[in-house]
Amino acid sequence: MPYTAEISRSNPTCFLFLIDQSGSMADALGDNSGRNKAEGVATAVNRIIQELVYRCAKGEHILDRYYIGVIGYGDELSLGFTGDLAGEVLCPVSAVGNKPLRIENRKKLVDDGAGGVLEQTIRFPVWVDPLANGGTPMCEAIRAAHAVISEFIDKHPRCFPPIVINITDGEATDGDPEPLADQLRTLASEDGNVLMMNLHISSQAGQPILFPASDANLPDQYAERLFRMSSPLPPTMLRLARSSYPSISDGARGFGFNADMASLAKFLDIGTRVAANR
Amino acid sequence: MAADQKLTIPENSIQWRAFQLPKEGHSTEEYEDACDGNVALGRFAVADGASESVFARLWARLLVKHFVGQRCVEVDDWHKRLPEVQRQWQEELASRQLPWHAEQKFLDGSFATFLGLEIFSDDSGLLWQAVAVGDSCLFHTRGDRLLCAWPLEKSDQFNDSPRLIGSRTPRDEVNYNRALWKLPQSGAEQQLRLIPGDRLWLMTDALAQWFLMEYESGRCPWQQIDAELAIQFYELPSSEHRCKAACGSCAPATQTGADEPVAPETGMSELSTTQTNTPIMAEAETSTPKPSATQPNIPEAAAKQSNIPEPAATGCGAAEVAEYPQPKRPDDRFDVDSGAPEAAEDQQRFERWIGQLRRSGRLRNDDVTLVVVQIV
Numbered sequence: 001m002p003y004t005a006e007i008s009r010s011n012p013t014c015f016l017f018l019i020d021q022s023g024s025m026a027d028a029l030g031d032n033s034g035r036n037k038a039e040g041v042a043t044a045v046n047r048i049i050q051e052l053v054y055r056c057a058k059g060e061h062i063l064d065r066y067y068i069g070v071i072g073y074g075d076e077l078s079l080g081f082t083g084d085l086a087g088e089v090l091c092p093v094s095a096v097g098n099k100p101l102r103i104e105n106r107k108k109l110v111d112d113g114a115g116g117v118l119e120q121t122i123r124f125p126v127w128v129d130p131l132a133n134g135g136t137p138m139c140e141a142i143r144a145a146h147a148v149i150s151e152f153i154d155k156h157p158r159c160f161p162p163i164v165i166n167i168t169d170g171e172a173t174d175g176d177p178e179p180l181a182d183q184l185r186t187l188a189s190e191d192g193n194v195l196m197m198n199l200h201i202s203s204q205a206g207q208p209i210l211f212p213a214s215d216a217n218l219p220d221q222y223a224e225r226l227f228r229m230s231s232p233l234p235p236t237m238l239r240l241a242r243s244s245y246p247s248i249s250d251g252a253r254g255f256g257f258n259a260d261m262a263s264l265a266k267f268l269d270i271g272t273r274v275a276a277n278r
Numbered sequence: 279m280a281a282d283q284k285l286t287i288p289e290n291s292i293q294w295r296a297f298q299l300p301k302e303g304h305s306t307e308e309y310e311d312a313c314d315g316n317v318a319l320g321r322f323a324v325a326d327g328a329s330e331s332v333f334a335r336l337w338a339r340l341l342v343k344h345f346v347g348q349r350c351v352e353v354d355d356w357h358k359r360l361p362e363v364q365r366q367w368q369e370e371l372a373s374r375q376l377p378w379h380a381e382q383k384f385l386d387g388s389f390a391t392f393l394g395l396e397i398f399s400d401d402s403g404l405l406w407q408a409v410a411v412g413d414s415c416l417f418h419t420r421g422d423r424l425l426c427a428w429p430l431e432k433s434d435q436f437n438d439s440p441r442l443i444g445s446r447t448p449r450d451e452v453n454y455n456r457a458l459w460k461l462p463q464s465g466a467e468q469q470l471r472l473i474p475g476d477r478l479w480l481m482t483d484a485l486a487q488w489f490l491m492e493y494e495s496g497r498c499p500w501q502q503i504d505a506e507l508a509i510q511f512y513e514l515p516s517s518e519h520r521c522k523a524a525c526g527s528c529a530p531a532t533q534t535g536a537d538e539p540v541a542p543e544t545g546m547s548e549l550s551t552t553q554t555n556t557p558i559m560a561e562a563e564t565s566t567p568k569p570s571a572t573q574p575n576i577p578e579a580a581a582k583q584s585n586i587p588e589p590a591a592t593g594c595g596a597a598e599v600a601e602y603p604q605p606k607r608p609d610d611r612f613d614v615d616s617g618a619p620e621a622a623e624d625q626q627r628f629e630r631w632i633g634q635l636r637r638s639g640r641l642r643n644d645d646v647t648l649v650v651v652q653i654v
Contacts, residue, residue, distance in 0.1 A: 006643055008303035050379075057379045059333050063308065097379050123378045243439060 002192030021074030051265035075134030170222030197254030320397035332383030387446030415486035
């Protein structure tokens with residue numbers, strides 16, 4: 001059965017983020033937060049990476065069960081992280097976890113257990129800063145991803161299929177990305193085809209949408225196209241997704257609209273789950 | 279049974295052996311189960327640390343050590359003493375300078391399933407009782423019969439979200455009523471008797487699920503295990519009492535009294551008459567398959583084997599005892615005294631056999647822990 005390979009140090013998989021850093025990302029988010037889309041994208045990526053690191057944390061150590069990489073696309077294509085992680089596009093998760101650009105203190109509102117909320121300061125590691133410049137060469141980014149993922153699969157032919165997460169406001173300026181995304185998804189390890197997820201960060205207001213099974217309620221043609229470019233969640237991920245999202249439908253795709261996709265990290269089977277009885 | 283009614287377990291009436299193996303493709307550092315045993319107190323435990331939580335391995339180890347090491351902790355009240363273990367966990371970690379990813383998860387706490395077994399003695403012989411949270415399982419076998427499967431009794435009862443004990447969960451909020459199972463159930467008159475040759479098998483979820491699937495297919499998985507492993511029980515000198523708490527009620531374990539052999543015939547009738555009151559008990563008398571030499575799926579060795587295991591059947595004579603006189607030999611790989619010398623042949627057979635089961639797809643790839651307790 002596909003998508004059942006063990007994700008382990010001896011058989012790692014990888015996550016590759018494609019990050020829209022084009023000029024249009026300077027526009028405000030649709031959530032009245034006062035933040036712009038570039039900030040929304042950076043926070044989304046940093047949140048998902050955090051969760052991915054958590055999933056490999058063992059005590060004080062991080063086990064290299066996967067690699068994480070970023071490709072930014074805007075003014076130019078930027079391959080890989082910056083700072084201490086600069087170099088290869090894909091870095092082992094231990095290096096990613098141990099070498100963020102910086103760790104910020106951010107405020108978080110938490111339930112105080114008595115009907116109110118408390119402000120708690122949390123340490124928030126940052127790997128990706130907001131950027132907004134130039135056009136949106138999404139096609140070029142997907143081609144670059146194709147090369148990186150091909151090489152990874154050559155090295156790890158039995159791996160759980162790599163997951164590519166494209167975070168964008170949807171408006172490619174270098175052609176139609178859909179056929180390229182189709183090609184990217186035809187790449188496969190012995191365990192199944194590459195999974196492509198798309199997170200649409202928009203200036204439009206509206207309810208966040210996460211893992212829909214149809215494009216019926218999507219707000220525009222860009223969202224619809226990104227939906228089509230997104231892989232259906234394989235049954236193994238769908239099963240785990242249901243513990244966070246019980247109402248998720250069969251055929252749900254790896255697509256989100258103005259949503260927090262950090263829970264994605266929990267859709268991967270890495271040992272006994274902590275859900276009940278916290 | 280109240281503590282003051284319990285008698286000291288007769289010396290040399292229990293043997294045990296533990297087997298541990300991490301997930302395929304994982305190293306022993308990633309192994310997050312734990313198990314331990316204490317023959318003098320008749321206590322045995324397994325725990326399965328939830329790998330999504332941080333420091334789960336430490337939490338699982340502290341849970342089993344606390345249970346098997348402390349006579350003062352009554353099985354009935356075990357959950358009320360959990361704050362002691364939670365405190366140990368916190369103290370162990372609080373002093374460390376934690377990286378960001380560990381810090382947040384430290385605040386969330388660690389989680390584990392738990393299964394604790396106590397064998398004790400009364401005027402008529404040996405009995406057992408147990409507590410469990412989650413899907414680590416206990417099986418009581420006698421010869422070719424499975425007398426009890428607990429707390430889960432069907433292979434389809436396993437899922438991704440077992441009940442777990444948290445290292446930070448407040449005591450009055452742990453939903454013990456929902457999460458904690460106890461056998462015999464509180465207030466029940468049921469007694470779980472043991473006779474020589476009986477075995478109690480403690481397993482974490484993957485192997486337990488395999489065990490129940492085999493059983494549901496009409497096979498005797500405990501005899502398969504026996505045939506595959508040829509378990510070598512080593513008689514360890516009684517452990518010293520390891521209670522660290524200054525509880526006052528902890529008298530050191532002694533081996534006085536009850537020199538007479540336990541009365542074997544008392545066991546079966548007690549168990550079979552009470553089992554109908556307890557839905558989670560397997561149908562000991564009626565539905566247990568009777569293996570025969572012609573049954574195709576039972577390994578030949580198992581089929582030929584006597585149904586009632588011989589006490590001290592394999593390699594635990596006086597010579598071996600003399601050869602391995604040290605009671606506490608930390609296992610380098612697992613930091614657990616597994617009841618046998620390192621690199622024991624049966625551990626190697628265990629690793630080979632588990633590997634075969636995994637490759638055949640019959641055993642989920644997960645940490646595997648097996649504790650076998652034999653009544654001599």
